[in-house]
Amino acid sequence: MKIYIVTDLEGPAGVNMWVQTREGATPENLAAKHLLTAETNAAIEGILDAEPNCEITVMDGHGSGGLIYEELHPRAKYIMHGVRDAGYNSFANAASYDALMFVGQHAMAGTPAAPLCHTFSSRSIEYYKLNGQFIGETGYIAAQFGYYNVPTIFLAGDDKACTEAKSHIPNIVTVATKEGLGVQFALHLSAETARHQIRAGATEAIRQINEIPPFKIDEPCTLEIRVLEGIDIQNWLASGKYEKKDERTVVQHARNIAELTR
Numbered sequence: 001m002k003i004y005i006v007t008d009l010e011g012p013a014g015v016n017m018w019v020q021t022r023e024g025a026t027p028e029n030l031a032a033k034h035l036l037t038a039e040t041n042a043a044i045e046g047i048l049d050a051e052p053n054c055e056i057t058v059m060d061g062h063g064s065g066g067l068i069y070e071e072l073h074p075r076a077k078y079i080m081h082g083v084r085d086a087g088y089n090s091f092a093n094a095a096s097y098d099a100l101m102f103v104g105q106h107a108m109a110g111t112p113a114a115p116l117c118h119t120f121s122s123r124s125i126e127y128y129k130l131n132g133q134f135i136g137e138t139g140y141i142a143a144q145f146g147y148y149n150v151p152t153i154f155l156a157g158d159d160k161a162c163t164e165a166k167s168h169i170p171n172i173v174t175v176a177t178k179e180g181l182g183v184q185f186a187l188h189l190s191a192e193t194a195r196h197q198i199r200a201g202a203t204e205a206i207r208q209i210n211e212i213p214p215f216k217i218d219e220p221c222t223l224e225i226r227v228l229e230g231i232d233i234q235n236w237l238a239s240g241k242y243e244k245k246d247e248r249t250v251v252q253h254a255r256n257i258a259e260l261t262r
Contacts, residue, residue, distance in 0.1 A: 002055045004097045009066035010106035010116035011157030013177040013194035016186040023064040042195040044073040046202025095148035105157030108136025114160035115186045129224040146214035154205035173205040
């Protein structure tokens with residue numbers, strides 16, 4: 001069995017401030033990375049509890065990096081700073097994996113009371129819509145794997161991220177590491193409790209893998225991206241793949257999600 005894990009820095013227990021997640025080698029940022037790394041290791045342990053011979057790949061999905069390499073579990077392999085270097089459109093050999101998992105995930109931009117919610121960029125994006133429906137990072141990535149018939153079976157993150165995941169994948173196993181009370185406000189599990197629940201949840205997800213179908217979207221696909229006020233859309237237009245809808249919104253059409261470019 002092969003499992004792919006995507007991590008992010010906004011979702012672990014103990015993280016709910018932008019200063020913890022944005023670029024810069026601050027004490028707050030380093031502490032958040034320790035928390036994410038430990039939760040990632042807990043998920044790996046949970047996978048191995050169910051499938052001791054499992055091959056595990058972890059992609060550091062936080063743009064400026066969210067994992068501490070020296071502390072990572074020895075049984076997994078890692079793609080460091082995956083979003084920055086390769087982008088979410090370049091998951092290596094997605095079709096070769098049996099399932100996708102998320103650790104440290106957050107809700108989409110605009111979600112009420114969701115800590116550190118955003119969609120791919122907290123500084124530039126107001127929303128993504130896929131085929132006319134609002135979508136966040138969870139749904140977008142899950143749909144990319146779903147295109148290759150790979151199910152998304154587990155997510156750990158804040159309670160709003162868990163609800164969002166279940167809206168796409170009702171049978172997904174989730175662990176809410178905290179209850180969102182605002183953009184920078186949450187009621188957290190203890191670090192130990194969060195890790196214990198993530199390990200148990202990952203084991204449960206592996207055991208239920210055949211009961212969780214891939215998340216698929218209708219084809220052809222239309223991706224609409226709206227930026228925040230003051231953000232220039234020219235980079236999207238210059239790619240030749242987007243058309244202008246209005247001063248803050250671009251649209252791209254593709255035969256399927258694998259052909260979309262963010």
